[in-house]
Amino acid sequence: MARWEPNARERLVRAALDLFAEQGYDATTVNEIADRAGLTKTTFFRHFPDKREVLFAGQDTHARLLADAITEAPGPVTPLQAVGAALDAITATFTDDRREFSAKLRAVTADNSELQERAALKRGGLANAMADALRKRGVSEPPASLAAELGVRAFYQAFDQWADPVNQQTLTELARHALDELRAAIAALD
Amino acid sequence: MARWEPNARERLVRAALDLFAEQGYDATTVNEIADRAGLTKTTFFRHFPDKREVLFAGQDTHARLLADAITEAPGPVTPLQAVGAALDAITATFTDDRREFSAKLRAVTADNSELQERAALKRGGLANAMADALRKRGVSEPPASLAAELGVRAFYQAFDQWADPVNQQTLTELARHALDELRAAIAALD
Numbered sequence: 001m002a003r004w005e006p007n008a009r010e011r012l013v014r015a016a017l018d019l020f021a022e023q024g025y026d027a028t029t030v031n032e033i034a035d036r037a038g039l040t041k042t043t044f045f046r047h048f049p050d051k052r053e054v055l056f057a058g059q060d061t062h063a064r065l066l067a068d069a070i071t072e073a074p075g076p077v078t079p080l081q082a083v084g085a086a087l088d089a090i091t092a093t094f095t096d097d098r099r100e101f102s103a104k105l106r107a108v109t110a111d112n113s114e115l116q117e118r119a120a121l122k123r124g125g126l127a128n129a130m131a132d133a134l135r136k137r138g139v140s141e142p143p144a145s146l147a148a149e150l151g152v153r154a155f156y157q158a159f160d161q162w163a164d165p166v167n168q169q170t171l172t173e174l175a176r177h178a179l180d181e182l183r184a185a186i187a188a189l190d
Numbered sequence: 191m192a193r194w195e196p197n198a199r200e201r202l203v204r205a206a207l208d209l210f211a212e213q214g215y216d217a218t219t220v221n222e223i224a225d226r227a228g229l230t231k232t233t234f235f236r237h238f239p240d241k242r243e244v245l246f247a248g249q250d251t252h253a254r255l256l257a258d259a260i261t262e263a264p265g266p267v268t269p270l271q272a273v274g275a276a277l278d279a280i281t282a283t284f285t286d287d288r289r290e291f292s293a294k295l296r297a298v299t300a301d302n303s304e305l306q307e308r309a310a311l312k313r314g315g316l317a318n319a320m321a322d323a324l325r326k327r328g329v330s331e332p333p334a335s336l337a338a339e340l341g342v343r344a345f346y347q348a349f350d351q352w353a354d355p356v357n358q359q360t361l362t363e364l365a366r367h368a369l370d371e372l373r374a375a376i377a378a379l380d
């Protein structure tokens with residue numbers, strides 16, 4: 001009896017984030033999230049296994065975006081150039097209307113260790129996706145993993161800056177700048 | 191009425207690891223761990239907040255070892271040389287009689303997502319400890335964080351090799367080799 005619920009997934013994500021921000025992650029139940037979204041608990045569980053996963057629903061999409069951009073980057077590219085193409089692809093999806101949502105997500109995550117751990121898993125998953133794609137392009141190890149690590153580092157640093165409402169630059173600009181800075185920094189390590 | 195229990199902490203760690211390996215992490219209770227160690231639940235909770243923390247009790251000690259070695263590395267050193275000194279210090283504590291324990295710990299962790307998440311937190315904690323110590327020596331950001339990241343990467347890669355019983359090298363040798371390999375790899379990124 002699965003009814004069609006328009007935008008159910010997105011409504012659940014927004015309801016969850018709002019409730020986590022208002023009353024805390026621990027105090028929020030799946031029932032409350034479904035209620036707030038005007039949906040049933042059954043609908044919730046058709047989309048997410050538990051309340052923790054709601055905020056990380058984009059992980060597979062993000063991993064695919066990054067990997068595809070690396071796979072499709074034209075011509076001979078260095079590992080960091082391929083990672084740069086991946087960051088351009090993912091950051092283009094963070095349009096300005098997502099900034100407020102992102103700021104709230106960042107604040108809610110920073111406030112809860114369970115969400116922080118889940119966020120660390122997502123970060124690792126995105127790094128693995130990029131490293132896999134680089135290896136498939138013939139990049140060896142450890143360079144593939146290192147380039148991927150620099151990529152996620154640049155992305156999250158840029159995301160933190162972008163989620164701050166005083167910031168006027170696009171996420172793409174911020175991520176490019178962060179990656180350039182990391183590129184310069186590795187020259188100073190030894 | 192806290193009785194003195196000789197080696198209580200270590201007995202609890204060993205009992206927990208044995209039980210996790212035998213019957214799985216999820217199926218094991220704090221009561222069973224205390225029983226196996228010949229101790230009470232009260233003693234368990236004097237040492238650890240919950241069963242997950244038992245296997246990560248060494249985190250503070252490890253973080254301090256790494257940070258102190260960076261602080262005390264003599265003379266002008268590059269960030270990676272300071273990290274190399276930190277790895278020498280921590281790996282020296284992994285004597286050969288700990289290899290079997292480490293192999294079991296690695297297998298148990300690989301088998302459970304809750305332990306994997308906790309392990310990722312520990313890894314992040316160790317990286318932060320090194321990055322802090324590097325910054326206190328005047329290393330800027332992002333080089334301090336990057337050098338620390340390369341350090342934990344070398345350590346865990348070496349640890350995985352060392353925990354494999356076929357391996358005959360010391361953890362110190364393996365970690366030095368891993369760090370050298372990473373040092374060479376960063377030159378090939380761009």
